[in-house]
Amino acid sequence: MKRVWYVVIALTLIFCINVYGGGKKEEVPAAITFSLMAAGTYDKAAEDIKAAFEKETGIQVTIAAFPWATLRQNNTTDLLTGSGQYDVMSGSYYLADVYEHFISLEDYIKKSGFGKGLLSGFMDKCEHFNGNQIGLPYGPDAYGMLYRKDLFDKGELTWPKTWDEFMVLLPKMKGIADANGMATVVFSGGAPEQAPCLFFDKYDGYFITRGGKYQLEKDKSIAVLNANKELLKYMASDFMGLSIDDANARFLDEKALIIICWPSFIVAAADNPQKSKVVGKWALGKSPTPGRPWLSLWQIYISKYSKNPDASWQWAAAYINEENDVRFFKQYGIGPVFESTYKNPEFVSKYSYYFPSQAYNLTRAVNPPLSGEAQDYFASVLGEFGLGKLSEQGVVDKVNAKWATIPVPTAMLENAKLTGQVQK
Amino acid sequence: MLLKKNWQEKRTLFTFLLPAILILLVSQAYPILYSLSISFRQWALAESLKPKGFVGFNNYIKAFKDPIFLNAIRISFVFCIVATSFEIILGFIIAYFTVGENFFLRLSRTILILPMVIAPVANGTIWRMMLNSQSGLINQLLRFIGIQGPNWLGAPGSALFSVIAIDIWQWTPFAMVVFLAGFSIIPNELYDAAKVDGAGRLKTLRYIIIPYIIPIGFIVLLFRLVDTLLVIDAIYTTTFGGPGFSTNVITLFIYWQALRYFNISYASATSWILSIFTLLIALSLMRFQKRVQTKMWGA
Known part of the structure; x- marks a missing residue:
């Protein structure tokens, strides 16, 4: 009888061990989805590292690439509905x-230890919420000016350091432009x-008052609009009808002395003899002071609804690192975020007309x-x-009247404080 | 006995209709009523996942004080009246000249209908390229004959004109098709009688075709008025409401509020304003049609 009891107890123990985790469990590999812009660059770069990442970590990655507007919509809807369809997301402010x-x-x-070696201030430029960083930077660009360095040199002009100098030089620049048609x-x-x-x-x-409301600083805004009014006189007569591609084509076709643009949209074409007549003739100017050039900074975020935040982080860290910074720039022309890439001797000598100014502008x-x-x-x-439908004062009044009714998202306020854009 | 049978029949009919009625209630009536209730509450998706408290008519008052919304109403009405007028007049003229059964008329009708079958977004994108001031086909052609083409989509006046023209190009065929169908219901005897009475083409048009076509014209008018008030695709793909606010129509305004800024309650309120406007227009038009018909054909 005793023996029977031993057998029963032993069988029960075996059963319990199997049921409560002692048995061999089928391991389900972590799977994440990364949503980003279908640009033929960022998405291709992600595809490029996917296989190696999956092999190394065992984490399955699905890359979901969309055009910008769709990406924005999909990401936002996914978050607002709490679906958790995308674990890692690409976006910006x-x-x-x-x-x-x-x-x-x-x-x-x-x-x-992420963040070491990034361009100065880039961790602060990433988005924060409740004092915590929520984004990791990649693919930056800063609105800037490409100019015809050959013609500037010929006309003995040096690139201006301040906007005041720039405005003074405009008539001389026009002289050069006119002479070259x-x-x-x-x-x-x-x-x-x-x-x-x-x-x-x-x-x-x-942009934000001490009281946390959107507002333009009147005198400074009017001064900027005054300068812009003057600048508009030197623009191509039909500039209001030019798309980004049209404007870029003008510069590439030697029909403009200066282009105000996103450099990353034109640099590769400008260096390609098949697409450009300005190869070897252009340079990127350092953005004159004062002012804050418009930053385009893609960031990687991890959704609160992700079932695999650790795997998501692993992917983010694999996508953004010094090695890939160089690789992605070489292969896809994606703007680097690490200081070391901007100091890479190969790039410094090859892109002397672009890299130092781009690092400065960024x-x-x-x-x-x-x-x-x-x-x-x-x-x-x-x-x-x-x-020409509004005066400088009209712009400030109209904008401030409307902005007074638009709430400032809390997160924006935080980032504005970090980047010095709140009234002191 | 008969009454009982009738009631039983009705009950059977209702039982068969019930699933369809339920689907309609869930898929249409509920969202409509829900959107109405939201319009009286405060809800921005970015602030909260659920609607907040009751705010009465605040969202409606805000809309009527919002200069961008008022401007959008103005632009929508200009768009609606100009586009609809041209579509009806041109549609009638084209239908009048292409009615008939020979091969060339049939071929022309087929070709003329083509714009209507292009997806509006594709249509807008094609026109955006054609109207490009630099490389667009229109300005290239104008340059070829020595004319410097305007900046079609870059100046306020020409941008509005361009988007209206795109709508006319795409939807005139709709008016044409309906008018063609209308021509076919005019009895041939009437034409024969008119011929015997010595009526020329113009008199036949004035005394036979137009009176017969007017009820159909009202249908086209109703469809096009409502449709042009709801236009968004062509504007979204060509000007995105710009330059400035010059082509910012109500539907685009609502789209921005709802899906770009997530101001759901404000978007609902402005949607209801648009729906009420549209409904009023449709009702007045139907009333007017009845009056005209009574005047022409008697009660």
Whole structure:
């Protein structure tokens, strides 16, 4: 009888061990989805490292690439509905309304030491929420000016350091442009959302008052608009109809002395003899002072609804590191974020006309702390100014009246404080 | 006995209709009523996942004080009246000249209908490229004959004109098709009688075709008025509401509020304003149609 009891007890123990975890469990590999822009660059770079990453970590990665507007919509909807379809997301400051749906990366950053070697101030330029960093930077660009260095040298002009110098030099630049049958300045005025760049790059006033309301600093804004009014006289006569591609084509076709643009959209073409007549003739100017050039800084965020935040972090860290910074720049022309890439001897000698200025502009550039609604309205009003429908004072009054009704997202306020864009 | 049978029949009918009624209630009536309730509450998705408290007519008052919304109403009405007028007049003229059964008329009708079958977004994108001031086909052609083409999409006046023209190009065929169908219901005897009475082409048009076509014209008018008030695709793909606010129509305004800024309650309120406007227009038009018909054909 006793023996029977022993057998029963032994069988029960075996059963319990099997049921409560002692048995051999089927291990389910972690799987994550990374949403990003289908640009033929960032997405290709992700595809490029995917296989090696999966092999090394055992984490399955799905890359979901969309055009910009769709990406913004998909990311936002996913977060607002708490679906958790995308674990890792690509975005920027326009996601301010949904920052609370991203996890804090502070612990991961502390443990891994991420951030060492990034361009100066770039960790502060990443988005923060409740004092915690939520984004990791990649693919930066700063609105800037490419100019015809050969013609500047020939005309014995040096690139101006300040906007005052720039305005003084404009008639001389026009002389050179006229002599060469080209426009002095070209800009994509036909892309309405680009209009604010002409304001941001000269404005060093605040965007948010001490009381936490959107507002333009009156005197500084009027001064900037005055300068822009003068600058508009030197623009190609039809600049208000030019798309980004049209404006770029003008410069590449030797029809403009200066282009105000996102450098990353034109640099590769400008160096390609098949696409450009200005190979070896151009340089990127250091953005004159004062002002804060418009920063485009892609960031990687991890969704609060991700079932695999650790795996998501592993992917983010694999995507953004010094090795890939060089590799992605070489292969896809993605703007580097690490200081070491900008000091890479090969690049420094090869891109002397571009790299130092780009690094300088990037350290000065910031994201304006504007919500989508505030920025869209601002861009439309500046469009009216460009068409001559509003005076400088009219722009400031109209913008401030509307902005008074638009709430500042808490996260924007935090970032504005970090980047010095709040009234002191 | 008969009454009982009738009631039973009705009950059977209702039982068969019930699933469809339930689907309609869930898929249409509920969202409509929900959006109405949201319009009286405060809800920005970015602030909260659920609607907040009751705010009465605040969202509606805000809309009527919002200069961008008022401007959007103005632009929408200009768009609606100009586009609809041209579409009806041109549609009628084209239908009048392409009615008939020979091969060339049939071929022309097929070709003329093509714009209508292109997806509006594709249509807008094609026109954006064609209207490009630098490389667009229109300005290239103008340059070829020595004319410097305007900046079609870059100046306020020409941008509005361009988006209206795109709508006319795409939807005139719709008016044409309906008018063509209308021509086919006019009895041939009437034409024969008119011929016997010595009526020329113009008199036949004035006394036979137009009176017959007017009820159909009202249908086209109703469809196009409502449709042009709801236009968004062509504007989204060509000007995105710019330059400035010059092509910012109500639907685009609502889209921005709802899906770019997530101001759900404000977007609901402005949607209801648009729906009420559209409904009023449709009702007045139907009333007017009835009056015209009574005047022309008697009660």
